[in-house]
Amino acid sequence: MFRVKVVITLRKSILDPPGKAVHHALESLGLGAVEEVRIGKILELKVRGSDEEEVTRIVDEACKKLLANPVMEDYAFTIERL
Amino acid sequence: MASVRFGVVVFPGSNCDHDAYHVLKHVLHQETTFLWHKEASLKNCDVIILPGGFSYGDYLRCGAIARFSPIMNEIIAFARAGGVVVGICNGFQILCEAGLLPGALIRNACMTFVCRDVYLRVENVQSRFTSVCSPGEVLRIPIAHGEGNYIADEGVLRQLRERGQILFHYCEYDGSITSAANPNGSTENIAGIMNETGNVMGMMPHPERASEQILGNTDGRKIFSSLIESFVLQPLVTH
Numbered sequence: 344m345f346r347v348k349v350v351i352t353l354r355k356s357i358l359d360p361p362g363k364a365v366h367h368a369l370e371s372l373g374l375g376a377v378e379e380v381r382i383g384k385i386l387e388l389k390v391r392g393s394d395e396e397e398v399t400r401i402v403d404e405a406c407k408k409l410l411a412n413p414v415m416e417d418y419a420f421t422i423e424r425l
Numbered sequence: 426m427a428s429v430r431f432g433v434v435v436f437p438g439s440n441c442d443h444d445a446y447h448v449l450k451h452v453l454h455q456e457t458t459f460l461w462h463k464e465a466s467l468k469n470c471d472v473i474i475l476p477g478g479f480s481y482g483d484y485l486r487c488g489a490i491a492r493f494s495p496i497m498n499e500i501i502a503f504a505r506a507g508g509v510v511v512g513i514c515n516g517f518q519i520l521c522e523a524g525l526l527p528g529a530l531i532r533n534a535c536m537t538f539v540c541r542d543v544y545l546r547v548e549n550v551q552s553r554f555t556s557v558c559s560p561g562e563v564l565r566i567p568i569a570h571g572e573g574n575y576i577a578d579e580g581v582l583r584q585l586r587e588r589g590q591i592l593f594h595y596c597e598y599d600g601s602i603t604s605a606a607n608p609n610g611s612t613e614n615i616a617g618i619m620n621e622t623g624n625v626m627g628m629m630p631h632p633e634r635a636s637e638q639i640l641g642n643t644d645g646r647k648i649f650s651s652l653i654e655s656f657v658l659q660p661l662v663t664h
Binding site: 353357358360361364409410412414415 | 485489493521522529531532533534535536574576577
């Protein structure tokens with residue numbers, strides 16, 4: 344069994360309104376050193392598979408078909424053996 | 426005029442399904458039926474309406490889960506064979522997720538849910554969704570959404586423009602297209618588009634909420650009237 348963490352964010356070329364709002368709030372807090380905020384989501388999956396390669400294939404398909412929308416989002420994931 | 430058979434799809438979380446049904450059945454006197462999302466048949470409908478609402482609570486992304494409802498396989502096959510499909514608000518989001526329309530709808534640039542009347546300029550009156558409008562006509566129709574900000578890459582936008590697939594732009598009351606008239610940050614003020622073959626249309630505004638005099642506005646009826654007329658002029662070939 345593997346634990347997979349998928350991180351999905353809006354593509355860099357797309358304005359992220361919530362991220363921008365949080366960035367403004369951080370500036371108001373005096374944390375002007377924070378230059379940019381991008382908000383995304385994390386999905387934790389438990390995946391059956393014999394090795395990392397197989398799990399990568401499965402998660403990649405899940406991301407492409409449902410978890411992320413390639414028109415607006417990028418995804419990345421890490422795999423940990425349980 | 427012979428009745429056109431409309432099917433209004435009901436997903437868990439749809440909330441404009443009854444409005445669409447009411448307008449089609451009781452105002453425009455068309456044969457209309459609900460289609461539960463788990464059904465595998467479109468019951469010989471001529472037009473499929475994907476109504477507004479919050480299918481599956483907008484989990485993951487608006488429309489992303491509804492796109493995998495059992496009935497969507499039928500609707501995708503129907504649309505690919507030339508069947509007429511209309512997505513309103515959440516329905517537009519579902520059509521984009523299903524790949525039946527290009528682009529995507531993301532969070533409004535203003536970050537708030539916007540619920541008010543907007544003006545739309547009709548850009549193409551050659552379509553079966555706008556044929557009773559006059560070129561450049563301005564319609565007043567309400568919007569109610571938090572994720573109506575249309576995006577697409579430059580190649581897609583160019584194609585939409587060149588092939589007349591942009592049906593509505595958000596505009597001022599006089600038809601001028603300004604950034605102030607853009608309620609959600611949509612690229613180029615785009616409010617509604619159709620596919621290349623002209624049988625699938627998606628729009629964020631709600632024509633079904635503006636189709637009766639008693640509600641003070643009948644501009645939305647023009648969308649449905651265009652559709653009904655299109656079947657008289659061009660009988661249906663699919664099924």
